[in-house]
Each structure stands twice: as structure tokens, then as C-alpha cells.
Amino acid sequence: MRKNLLAICLVLGLRGVAHAQGSDVSLGLKAGASLTDLVGADATTYGKLFGFHGGLFANIGITNVVAFQPELLYSQKGTKQPRNSNNPMDYAIDRFHYLDVPLAFHVNANGLFFEAGPQVGILLAAKSKIGSTSSDVKYQYNDLDVGYLAGIGYQRKAGLGIGLRYNGGFTNVRKEIDLGPVVVQPRSRNEAFQLYLTYSLNGR
Numbered sequence: 566m567r568k569n570l571l572a573i574c575l576v577l578g579l580r581g582v583a584h585a586q587g588s589d590v591s592l593g594l595k596a597g598a599s600l601t602d603l604v605g606a607d608a609t610t611y612g613k614l615f616g617f618h619g620g621l622f623a624n625i626g627i628t629n630v631v632a633f634q635p636e637l638l639y640s641q642k643g644t645k646q647p648r649n650s651n652n653p654m655d656y657a658i659d660r661f662h663y664l665d666v667p668l669a670f671h672v673n674a675n676g677l678f679f680e681a682g683p684q685v686g687i688l689l690a691a692k693s694k695i696g697s698t699s700s701d702v703k704y705q706y707n708d709l710d711v712g713y714l715a716g717i718g719y720q721r722k723a724g725l726g727i728g729l730r731y732n733g734g735f736t737n738v739r740k741e742i743d744l745g746p747v748v749v750q751p752r753s754r755n756e757a758f759q760l761y762l763t764y765s766l767n768g769r
Contacts (some may be wrong), residue, residue, distance in 0.1 A: 589626035608753035616641030634753025686710035
């Protein structure tokens with residue numbers, strides 16, 4: 566399932582490149598910091614966590630104003646989960662590692678862009694850390710994360726750029742919990758604010 570979905574995303578990206586023959590196409594690198602959390606009805610006690618994201622993108626001009634930008638990113642997400650309400654320094658850090666495939670559509674105005682689109686993430690690893698002790702908790706979380714993105718930035722076909730993006734999740738991150746006669750679905754979704762730099766090359 567995960568491999569099929571990733572293949573579909575990559576095929577869509579390649580089709581975009583094929584249809585962009587004769588249009589402006591550039592490749593690039595991006596990296597930056599993330600401020601992440603879990604949101605939802607069952608995520609009220611969680612706290613924000615800093616992380617990193619980075620990877621590759623292709624910016625494909627469809628018209629003079631609209632561009633399609635598929636990306637392949639490594640993204641750290643997660644949250645701080647308090648363990649003692651009387652001690653704000655007593656918390657567990659739940660860190661998630663994703664391979665994200667954003668499919669962003671840009672509306673450009675002389676380098677300034679607004680973007681929006683869908684995103685699919687594949688969970689690579691999940692760790693819970695309390696003090697100096699870390700444990701593998703990937704089995705508690707869903708392998709697939711489906712969401713959306715929206716953002717703003719400045720990016721040319723060649724050279725440096727900067728952007729600010731919001732990622733929101735449609736799907737719950739935790740798996741269902743079987744309690745015998747009752748199956749409980751924890752309602753918590755990923756969210757991330759991403760501030761990043763880009764470097765575009767091979768523009769034409």
C-alpha cells in the first residue's frame with residue numbers, strides 16, 4: 566500500500582515534468598526548521614517540538630503564473646507529552662521521522678509565491694524519549710499520514726529562496742486501540758510550521 570501510493574505520487578511528478586517541456590523547469594534543494602505538534606480532540610495536553618526537514622524538489626512552470634512543485638523530504642515531527650501536571654519539566658518527547666511527498670501548486674508574482682496542495686507521508690521511525698531513555702514506539706502509529714500544505718515564500722528559478730509553510734493532517738497518527746469489546750481511535754493529527762531556505766539550479 567505504501568509503495569503503491571509513493572509510486573503514484575512519483576508518477577504524477579514525472580507526468581508533470583513531461584508536460585512541462587518547453588516551460589521553465591528547475592531542480593532544487595531545501596532545508597529548514599520545523600515547529601510541530603499533535604492537534605485534535607485527544608491531543609489537548611501535547612506541547613510543541615522543534616525538528617528539522619530537508620530534501621529535493623522540482624519546480625515545473627505550467628504557465629507564467631502557475632507552477633507545480635513535487636518534493637521528496639525527510640521530516641521530523643512529534644510532540645512533547647507532559648507526564649506530571651504539577652511539574653512542567655517532566656515530559657516525554659515523541660519524535661516521528663517521515664518521508665514526505667508534498668505536491669504543491671504555486672501561484673507566482675515575480676518570485677513571490679503562494680502555495681497549496683496535498684501531501685503524503687510514510688512513517689520511517691517513531692521514538693519516545695524520557696530523560697536519557699529512548700524506546701521504539703513505531704508499532705503504535707499508522708504508517709501513512711495524509712494531509713495538506715499551504716504557504717508563502719520567495720523563490721526564483723535559480724538561486725536562493727525562502728519560505729514558510731503549514732502542514733496539516735487529515736488522518737489520525739495513532740493506530741486504533743483494541744480494548745476487547747470496544748475499539749478506540751485516538752483523535753490526534755500531525756501539524757507542522759516549517760521555515761526553510763531553498764536553492765534552485767538548472768533553471769532555463
